[in-house]
Every structure is written in C-alpha cells, then in structure tokens.
Amino acid sequence: MRITVKSPREMEIMRRAGQVVAKVLALMGEKVRPGVTTEELDRAAAELIRGEGAEVAFKGYLGYPKHICVSVNEEVVHGIPSDRRLEEGDVVGVDVGAKVEGYYGDAAVTLPVGKVDEDTRRLIRDTRQALLAGIKAVRPNARLKDVSRAIESYARPKGYGIVEEYVGHGIGKAMHEDPQIPNYVPKSYPAGDLVLLPGMALALEPMLNLGTAQVETLDDGWTVVTKDRRRSAHFEHTVAVTADGHEVLTRMDGEEI
Ligand code: MF3
Ligand code: CO
Numbered sequence: 001m002r003i004t005v006k007s008p009r010e011m012e013i014m015r016r017a018g019q020v021v022a023k024v025l026a027l028m029g030e031k032v033r034p035g036v037t038t039e040e041l042d043r044a045a046a047e048l049i050r051g052e053g054a055e056v057a058f059k060g061y062l063g064y065p066k067h068i069c070v071s072v073n074e075e076v077v078h079g080i081p082s083d084r085r086l087e088e089g090d091v092v093g094v095d096v097g098a099k100v101e102g103y104y105g106d107a108a109v110t111l112p113v114g115k116v117d118e119d120t121r122r123l124i125r126d127t128r129q130a131l132l133a134g135i136k137a138v139r140p141n142a143r144l145k146d147v148s149r150a151i152e153s154y155a156r157p158k159g160y161g162i163v164e165e166y167v168g169h170g171i172g173k174a175m176h177e178d179p180q181i182p183n184y185v186p187k188s189y190p191a192g193d194l195v196l197l198p199g200m201a202l203a204l205e206p207m208l209n210l211g212t213a214q215v216e217t218l219d220d221g222w223t224v225v226t227k228d229r230r231r232s233a234h235f236e237h238t239v240a241v242t243a244d245g246h247e248v249l250t251r252m253d254g255e256e257i
Contacts, residue, residue: 003179004172005199010103011240014172014201017105018238018249020054020098024068025109026252028096032111034088038070041094042081049098057097057104057175064222069095069108076207076215076224076232077108077166088114091124093234097175104175106203107250108236120231123160123210127233130154130183130206132257134168138202138239138246144179144194151206152184161213163232166224168204171238183207196241201249205236 006014024045031041046067049056056067064078071079071093072086079093086092095108110124130151137150155162167190168181179191183206209215211230218225226232237257238249248257 003170003194003200004177005197006172006201007199010172011199011201013101013103014105014238014240015249017054017098017100017103018107020049020052020100021096021105021107021238021250022252023052024048024096024098025094025107028094028109029111032086032092032094032113034086034114036086038072038079038081038084038086041070042066042068045096055099057099057106061175069093071095071223071232071234073231074225074229076163076209076226077234078222078224080220080222086113089116091116091120091231091233093232095234095236102173104171105238105250106171106175106236107238108205108234110233110235119210123208123231123233126155126158126160127206127208128235130208131204131235131237134204134206135237135239135246135248135257138196138241140196140198140241140243142196144181144191144196145185145189147202147204148182148189149185151204155183155206155208161209161211161226163207163209163213163215165215166207168202168236171201171203198241198243200241201238202241203236203238205234207232207234
C-alpha cells in the first residue's frame with residue numbers, strides 16, 4: 001500500500017476519531033482499579049465509542065472478538081477482554097481504536113492497578129517517555145528512521161527489551177497503512193529513506209519489556225506475551241505531521257506532551 005497524505009478536511013475527521021479514542025482512554029483511567037473485570041472495561045469502551053457516534057475499530061478486525069485490547073502484566077498487546085479481575089499490583093495496557101466517517105484513530109495507554117512495584121512504575125513511565133521521544137521527532141522533512149531512532153535511543157540505554165515483532169504504522173482510511181514504523185532501527189529499515197510530509201498520519205506505539213524482547217502468541221491466537229513472562233508496557237498515539245511539526249490527534253484533555 002502507498003503512504004497517504006491527507007487533506008485538511010480529512011485531517012479534521014481524523015482529529016474527531018482521535019478525540020473519541022482519547023475520551024475512551026481517559027475513561028479507562030477512571031475505571032481501572034482492583035476488582036474490575038477486563039470485560040467491564042470492554043463494555044464501557046464500546047458504549048462510549050458508539051455514544052460518540054463513532055464505530056468500534058477492532059471488533060471483527062481479522063476476526064478479533066472484542067471491542068478493545070486489554071493486556072495484563074506479561075501480556076504485551078492484543079489481550080482479549082474476559083471475566084478476569086484486575087488485582088492490586090497488576091499493570092494493564094488498554095488499546096482502543098475508533099472510526100469516524102471512514103477514518104481511524106488508534107491509541108493505547110498502560111496503567112497501574114492500585115499500588116505497583118518500583119520496576120513497574122519505571123517501566124510505565126519510560127515507555128510513555130519513549131513514545132513522547134518519538135513524537136518529538138515527527139516534523140516535515142524529518143526521516144521516518146529518525147522517529148524510530150528517537151524511540152530506540154530513549155529505551156535501549158535503560159536496558160528494556162524492545163519488542164520487534166509489532167510496530168507502529170501509518171493510519172487513515174485503513175487502521176494499518178504504510179509505512180511500518182519499528183521502535184528501533186533495523187539494519188534493513190522497512191520504509192527506506194522515507195521523508196515525512198505534512199498530511200501524513202502515523203500511529204507510534206513502543207512496546208517495552210522488563211526482560212527479554214522476545215514474544216510469543218498464546219493458543220487463543222491473539223494474546224501476545226513475553227517469552228520470559230516478565231512485564232511489558234505499551235503506549236500509542238495517532239500523530240499528524242503538520243506544516244510546523246506535529247499534532248497528537250489522540251491527545252487526552254490535560255495530557256502534557
Ligand atoms: N491497536 C492495534 C494496533 O495498534 C491493533 C489491534 S487489532 C485487534 O495496531 F484486532 F487486535 F484489535
Ligand atoms: Co496501532
């Protein structure tokens with residue numbers, strides 16, 4: 001697929017999709033606490049998305065059975081909501097997608113459940129900061145590779161496992177558009193020397209692990225876990241390239257970026 005450049009009119013629609021996602025993530029921040037089931041989070045998210053007049057992006061995507069992804073502790077991404085109850089000390093990633101007038105927004109946060117240990121607090125904070133480092137590198141005429149490098153340069157020295165199998169992506173009329181955006185700079189970079197232009201939209205989404213970078217998929221066909229079962233965190237934003245830098249389309253009210 002080609003890399004799409006959106007018109008200002010299309011970008012306004014993407015902003016609306018992004019803001020629906022942002023509202024859902026803010027709601028998840030209120031709902032996540034010990035005792036809540038991941039399915040309750042799923043239902044609340046679906047209700048809010050539809051109440052905003054938007055469509056749920058994930059349900060039915062490649063057969064995905066639920067409305068959002070909820071990934072607990074060693075689960076990296078694509079955890080399927082269930083009757084599992086969150087417990088004090090867990091760490092939970094919530095990934096949300098919405099579609100408005102044919103355009104997608106996609107974002108994720110990782111939240112502590114009650115009081116978590118120091119390593120988990122650090123993992124959450126640093127994964128968010130890795131995303132923000134990537135976002136800061138988004139501007140016209142920057143190379144996409146510089147965005148990947150910004151994320152890697154933040155995360156690597158801190159010793160985290162940087163997940164390689166799952167990557168950020170272009171986004172627009174499809175949830176996953178070209179280019180692929182690795183969270184590190186591989187020897188053979190998928191997008192070559194791609195230069196960013198105003199109107200491009202990128203979903204940046206670093207996944208960092210306390211231990212190994214290696215992951216595997218459980219028998220449910222979706223849930224991605226770390227091979228060593230140590231904890232993982234994931235943050236994602238949908239970011240537009242603008243004439244003078246970038247705009248975070250999924251930015252939450254009051255979120256400092
Ligand atoms: N949100 C994921 C991404 O960032 C996609 C989830 S697809 C689903 O690319 F089917 F698992 F929902
Ligand atoms: Co995504």
